[in-house]
Amino acid sequence: MKIMNCPLNGPRNISEFVWGGEVKPMPDPAATSDQDWAEWLFLENNEAGIVREWWCHVPTSFWFIAERNTVTDEILKTYPAGDVFKSRVDFAAKAEKQS
Amino acid sequence: MIPAFVPLKILRYGFRKKYPAERFIPPAKDLKKSYDVVIIGGGGHALACAYYLAHTHGITNVCVLERGYLAGGNTARNTAIIRSNYLTPEGVRFYEQSLKLYREFSQELDFNILYSERGHFTLAHTDAAVRTSRWRAEVNKQLGVNSELIYPDEIARLCPHLNMSDKVRYPIMGALYHPPGSIARHDAVAWAYARGAAKLGVEIHQQTPVTKILVENGTVKGVETPRGTVYANRVMQAVAGNTSMVAKMAGFRLPIRTIPLQACVSVPLKPFLDQIVVSGSLHVYVSQSSRGELVMGGSTDPYGLYSTRSTLDFKEGLLGHMLELLPMLGEVKVLRQWAGMTDMTPDFSPIMGLTPVKNYYIDSGWGTWGFKATPVCGMTMAHTIANDSPHDLIKPFYLDRFVEYAQVGEKGAASVGH
Amino acid sequence: MNAIAPASHLRRSFIYRLLAASGAEFGEVNGGAVALHYGGSREAELATARRLGLADLSVLPHGGFKGKGTVEWLTAQGLAIGPDSNVAYKQAGGEWAARLAPTEIFLLDSLAGTGALLQRLNAAWQWAAAAPRPAQGYPMPRQDSHAWFMATGAFVPEMFAKICGVDLRREHFAEGAIAQTSVAKMSAIIIRADRPAKDGRVTPAYHVLADIASAEYLWTCLMDAAAEFDGKPVGLRALRDLEA
Numbered sequence: 001m002k003i004m005n006c007p008l009n010g011p012r013n014i015s016e017f018v019w020g021g022e023v024k025p026m027p028d029p030a031a032t033s034d035q036d037w038a039e040w041l042f043l044e045n046n047e048a049g050i051v052r053e054w055w056c057h058v059p060t061s062f063w064f065i066a067e068r069n070t071v072t073d074e075i076l077k078t079y080p081a082g083d084v085f086k087s088r089v090d091f092a093a094k095a096e097k098q099s
Numbered sequence: 100m101i102p103a104f105v106p107l108k109i110l111r112y113g114f115r116k117k118y119p120a121e122r123f124i125p126p127a128k129d130l131k132k133s134y135d136v137v138i139i140g141g142g143g144h145a146l147a148c149a150y151y152l153a154h155t156h157g158i159t160n161v162c163v164l165e166r167g168y169l170a171g172g173n174t175a176r177n178t179a180i181i182r183s184n185y186l187t188p189e190g191v192r193f194y195e196q197s198l199k200l201y202r203e204f205s206q207e208l209d210f211n212i213l214y215s216e217r218g219h220f221t222l223a224h225t226d227a228a229v230r231t232s233r234w235r236a237e238v239n240k241q242l243g244v245n246s247e248l249i250y251p252d253e254i255a256r257l258c259p260h261l262n263m264s265d266k267v268r269y270p271i272m273g274a275l276y277h278p279p280g281s282i283a284r285h286d287a288v289a290w291a292y293a294r295g296a297a298k299l300g301v302e303i304h305q306q307t308p309v310t311k312i313l314v315e316n317g318t319v320k321g322v323e324t325p326r327g328t329v330y331a332n333r334v335m336q337a338v339a340g341n342t343s344m345v346a347k348m349a350g351f352r353l354p355i356r357t358i359p360l361q362a363c364v365s366v367p368l369k370p371f372l373d374q375i376v377v378s379g380s381l382h383v384y385v386s387q388s389s390r391g392e393l394v395m396g397g398s399t400d401p402y403g404l405y406s407t408r409s410t411l412d413f414k415e416g417l418l419g420h421m422l423e424l425l426p427m428l429g430e431v432k433v434l435r436q437w438a439g440m441t442d443m444t445p446d447f448s449p450i451m452g453l454t455p456v457k458n459y460y461i462d463s464g465w466g467t468w469g470f471k472a473t474p475v476c477g478m479t480m481a482h483t484i485a486n487d488s489p490h491d492l493i494k495p496f497y498l499d500r501f502v503e504y505a506q507v508g509e510k511g512a513a514s515v516g517h
Numbered sequence: 518m519n520a521i522a523p524a525s526h527l528r529r530s531f532i533y534r535l536l537a538a539s540g541a542e543f544g545e546v547n548g549g550a551v552a553l554h555y556g557g558s559r560e561a562e563l564a565t566a567r568r569l570g571l572a573d574l575s576v577l578p579h580g581g582f583k584g585k586g587t588v589e590w591l592t593a594q595g596l597a598i599g600p601d602s603n604v605a606y607k608q609a610g611g612e613w614a615a616r617l618a619p620t621e622i623f624l625l626d627s628l629a630g631t632g633a634l635l636q637r638l639n640a641a642w643q644w645a646a647a648a649p650r651p652a653q654g655y656p657m658p659r660q661d662s663h664a665w666f667m668a669t670g671a672f673v674p675e676m677f678a679k680i681c682g683v684d685l686r687r688e689h690f691a692e693g694a695i696a697q698t699s700v701a702k703m704s705a706i707i708i709r710a711d712r713p714a715k716d717g718r719v720t721p722a723y724h725v726l727a728d729i730a731s732a733e734y735l736w737t738c739l740m741d742a743a744a745e746f747d748g749k750p751v752g753l754r755a756l757r758d759l760e761a
Contacts, residue, residue, distance in 0.1 A: 001412050001682070009603065009697060013682035015412065016699045019402035021356070038502040042354035042445055046343035048405040059697040059704040060618070070357075071405045268734070 002073075006057045007064045007080045020054030023065060023084070030092055050076065123294040124169070124303050131302075133330035134162040136484055137322055139309050139345060140338040141165025143174040143285070143470065144462050146292035146303075147477020148335060148484070150208075153299035155478070156485035161301045162331070164324060166308035170289030173339050176407070176439030177470035178362050178384065178396045179285045180375055182219045184239050184246045184277040186231070189495035190448060190509050191242045193475060196492060198279060200474035210291035212283045213389050217375050219280020220258060222424075224269035224380040232275035239277070249276045258374050260425055267423050269380050280375050282386050282394075288473055312348040318457040319349065333484050337462040337476075339469055340405070340440030346463075351455045353463065354501050355442045359400040360467055361413045363436040365428070367391035372425075381420035392434065395421060399441060399467060407438040441466045446506035451480065451496040452489035460484050461498065468509075523550035530575045531664060531732040539750045546630040546753065549576035554752035566755040567720050569672040569748030571739050574665040574724075575732065578632035580639070580658060581623040587654030591622060594638055598622065603695040605708045610634055613724070615695055615708055623659060623706070625724060628757055664732035666725040666739065667756060669712060672746040673721050677707070679742045685709070687721060701738035703731055712759035720759045 002014040022045060027036050045051070048071050055066045055078070065084060067076040112118075136152060138145045141163050152158040165171075181201050183194035205211050223229045232248045239246030254274050255263050263271055293303055304326075311323035312334070321330035336345045346353050368391050377384040382398040397417040400410075414433065422429060443466040444450060450464035462480050465472070479490035489497060495507050520542045523533040528549030530536065537543075541552035552573055554562055562570075582591060588598050591614065598606050598614050605615040611627030612634050626632055642656055668676065674686040683696040685707065690696070696707045705727040712720045727735050740750070 002410075012698065014401070015702075016682070034504075035502050038504065039352075042501040043352040044343065044354060044356055045352065046355055046357055046403070048341075048344055048357075057697075059699060059706070070403055073404055073406050073408060 002075075004055070004066070004075055005078050006060075006062065007078055008060060008062045009057055012057065016058055018056045018058055020056055020063065023052045023054060026089075028091060054081075123290050124297045127304055128302065130162070130304060130307070130324070130326050130329055132328075133321070134302075135160040135331070136162070136333045136335065137329055137331035138163045139322065139334065139336040140172075141167075141169045141293075141303065141305060142172050142337060142339070143170060143289040143292065143473040144339075144465070144476045144480070145335075145337040146170070146289050146296060147473050148337065148462065148480040149301045149303075149477075150292040150296040150299070151477045151481035152484060153296055153301050156481055158481075158485060159300035161296070162329065163296070163301060163303045164307045164309055164322070164329075165303070165305045168305050169293055169303065170286055173439040173441070173465065173469055174285055174289045174473075176360075176362070176437055177285055178386070178394045179282045179388075179470060180219070180280065180384065180386065181214075181283060181471040182277055182280040182375075183244050183471075184219065184221070184235055184275060184280070185509060186235050186238060187448075187507050187509055188238060188242060189507050191239055191244055193492050193496075194471060195242065195244055196478075197472050197475035198281075200478065201281065201283065201471075204283075204288070204291070204474065208291040208295050210287060210294065212287040212291060214281055214283045215389065216279060216281045217373055217386060218257070219277040219375045220254065220377065221275040221277070222254075222261075222271050222376065222378040222381075223273040223275070224271060224378065226272070228379060229273045232273060235275055244277075245279055246275060246277045249274050258376065260372060260427070261376065262424055262426050269378075269423070282375065282388065284389075285470055288470075292473075292477065309345070309348070312345075312350075312459075314350055314456055314459075317455075319459040333458045333460065333487075335460040335462060335480060335484055337480070339442045339463060339465040342442045342461075342463040346454075346461065349454065349456050349459055353450060353461075353498070354445055355450070355464060356403045357405055357440050358403050358443045358466075359406060359408070359438045360396065360441045361400065361409055361417075361436065361438040362394065362396035363409075363414060363417070363433050364388070364395065365393040365431045366434045368393065368431065376424065378420070378424065381423065383417060383420045383424060385421065385425070393428070393431070399443065400438075405440060407440060409436040409438055441469075443467075445501070447509040448507040449476075449493075449496050450498050451476070451493040452483055452498065453487075454498060458487070464496070521545055521550055526550035528576055530573050531729055532573060532575075532736045535733060535736055536573060536750065541750065541752065544753075546576065547578060547632050551576050551630070552750070552752045554754045555750060559754065559758065562751050562755040563758045565749050566669045566751045566759055567671065569670040569676060569743050569746045570668070570751030570755060571736075571743055571748060572667045572669070572751050572753065572756055573736065574628075574667055574753070575663075575729065577628070577630040577665065578626040578635045578660065579624060579663065579665055579726075580635045580656065580660060581621070582638070582642070582654045583621045583657040584652070584654035585620055586652030587620050587622055588616070590642075590653040591638070594641060603697070605693045605695055605710065607693065607710075608634065613693075613708065613710060615706070617695065617697065617706070620654065621657070623657075623726070625665070625708075628753065628760075630753075659726075662729055663706075663726045664729040664735065666727075666736065667722060668725060668739065668743075669720055669722040669751070669756065669759060670748070671721060672743075672748065673723055676739075676742050676746055676748060677723075679745075680738060681705075681707070683707070685723065700725065700727065701735060701742075703727055703735060705735070712756065714760060722756075722759070 372387040482490040615623040
């Protein structure tokens with residue numbers, strides 16, 4: 001079986017992981033338009049080549065980032081999400097509409 | 100004993116001029132400078148579209164550009180199942196039209212596609228699956244599709260080989276039975292459309308990749324290939340698997356992930372399995388081809404990939420479940436394995452019709468449900484191109500449904516859980 | 518301890534029917550019905566446990582604490598917890614504090630099964646009355662979320678090699694090591710906790726914790742995997758005897 005290196009648990013069978021899709025910058029949900037939100041939600045680069053993606057080690061529910069070549073099926077590297085996301089992102093709740 | 104002169108007779112027969120081998124497609128000519136319509140991709144969908152453009156709409160100045168060889172992608176890699184027992188009214192109407200076209204196919208195109216009506220069983224192993232089957236049966240019947248929820252006694256009568264024991268992990272609790280479910284020879288479908296289109300004047304160019312799509316002021320002008328630039332009034336892409344990469348050349352993104360789908364066949368066996376059997380919980384579908392091979396598939400791979408490699412994990416999982424359904428296959432061997440690259444969409448429905456680029460059309464989002472839609476895709480896309488307006492049957496599958504939050508949720512009818 | 522009918526106890530294992538079908542004799546431990554032995558001779562069952570035995574400890578007390586400040590709070594309560602995650606730390610009373618993550622501790626009682634430590638911790642923990650509340654974690658009930666099995670004997674690593682991707686051989690998986698992995702296709706936690714006898718003989722032993730809703734499935738898979746090595750179910754008595 002293909003082996004993926006979990007930054008927390010070490011090398012494991014790929015069947016222990018779940019693919020989470022591309023790492024995409026999330027727009028501020030309170031400020032963005034419906035259209036931009038839908039684009040962030042649904043549109044994919046779906047690159048044939050090297051991609052940066054979310055993966056989850058299911059037994060520990062640990063989410064991390066993997067760089068992978070989608071043509072050769074090689075996992076290039078894996079690292080904790082904290083290497084990319086350095087600080088907590090807080091979103092202000094959207095103001096209630098006055099009726 | 101074969102008499103000694105028989106081989107000679109066969110040889111003589113072979114050299115006679117009376118029965119020349121039929122050439123389906125005329126030899127390739129040089130590419131012209133321009134066409135009315137250029138179709139990117141040379142699979143079943145593209146060839147069907149070319150055929151209906153010429154046949155129904157009289158547009159014959161059409162060029163099909165195929166990177167590799169004809170029908171060498173997903174047309175050659177599916178498991179050839181045809182059915183219309185979907186979950187959403189939009190889906191049912193669309194696939195039902197396809198099924199009708201398939202029934203008349205061999206007659207209309209004068210080409211035997213070995214269309215074989217088998218009866219399609221979607222097994223339910225949980226209360227939730229029984230409920231979804233009931234829901235699908237009612238939607239189907241409402242739209243005139245022959246579909247019914249049946250229970251173990253009837254399943255055992257119709258399909259006596261299935262293991263109906265309750266001493267397995269997922270006992271069979273019911274099934275959605277769809278008598279018109281069929282199989283056909285997939286290559287023949289593409290060849291028939293290719294021949295039909297070529298007879299009407301469509302040019303088919305294999306070994307001709309599109310390397311660039313020319314767009315000016317938001318309107319497509321043509322495509323570049325290693326054999327030269329080709330101008331066109333209208334361009335369509337039908338390249339499941341590579342959809343996102345081709346769309347990127349045209350300048351837009353899609354809600355599609357490219358994920359491999361693997362399948363395999365067993366050694367040929369005497370005909371014993373008349374039906375098509377699918378189990379969502381067990382991630383299995385199986386039918387017996389006219390050659391006697393069991394054609395087996397399962398769910399898509401667990402992650403995206405532009406590759407048609409096969410894995411042992413997939414077969415271990417698939418065959419373990421196969422043995423739960425049909426334990427007598429324990430000694431049977433796998434003969435061939437392969438994979439295709441599917442276009443998975445978030446709502447398990449296709450993406451068809453107009454695009455953000457004027458005069459550029461798309462036939463995509465063919466996750467694991469593309470073969471059965473081949474005729475109706477050709478018919479509706481030809482209509483869409485000829486009129487620059489989407490055919491009624493494909494209106495719900497427009498690209499902008501995602502940004503308008505108007506998806507067509509077909510997950511409950513994907514043949515196996517994905 | 519006299520034999521009891523597990524159905525007469527509210528606290529019994531999810532798989533008590535499977536155990537009973539294998540010949541288990543149940544006794545009461547801490548108010549629950551636990552499979553103590555399987556009817557044969559005490560020596561024979563001990564020999565099975567040394568070769569390959571599977572025991573169900575789901576009724577024995579287990580629980581946990583989680584959240585920021587958990588380790589500091591538990592340390593203040595007298596527990597000895599080391600710095601590394603994916604390591605279980607043995608406590609003075611024979612309990613294990615398994616550090617699943619920097620701020621998550623899974624507690625397994627000793628095989629005496631008195632529940633004393635967990636009772637003391639649960640009684641001591643309380644939500645501070647007013648903000649700002651100190652970071653002290655929060656209780657994570659595990660008694661009814663996780664089935665708890667123990668696999669013992671020389672053939673355990675070989676048995677797990679059939680159903681789990683992690684190498685559990687002793688030279689690769691030290692005492693106290695934790696693997697949060699997949700066993701028979703379901704998520705599980707494996708903790709190595711050998712059973713040393715007074716004569717110095719050490720029997721390899723591994724705790725297995727997994728979703729209790731699939732306890733019957735997992736037990737059946739483990740028994741199936743163990744059959745090749747002549748593995749059999751063993752009771753709590755044999756596990757205790759391993760340390761005698």
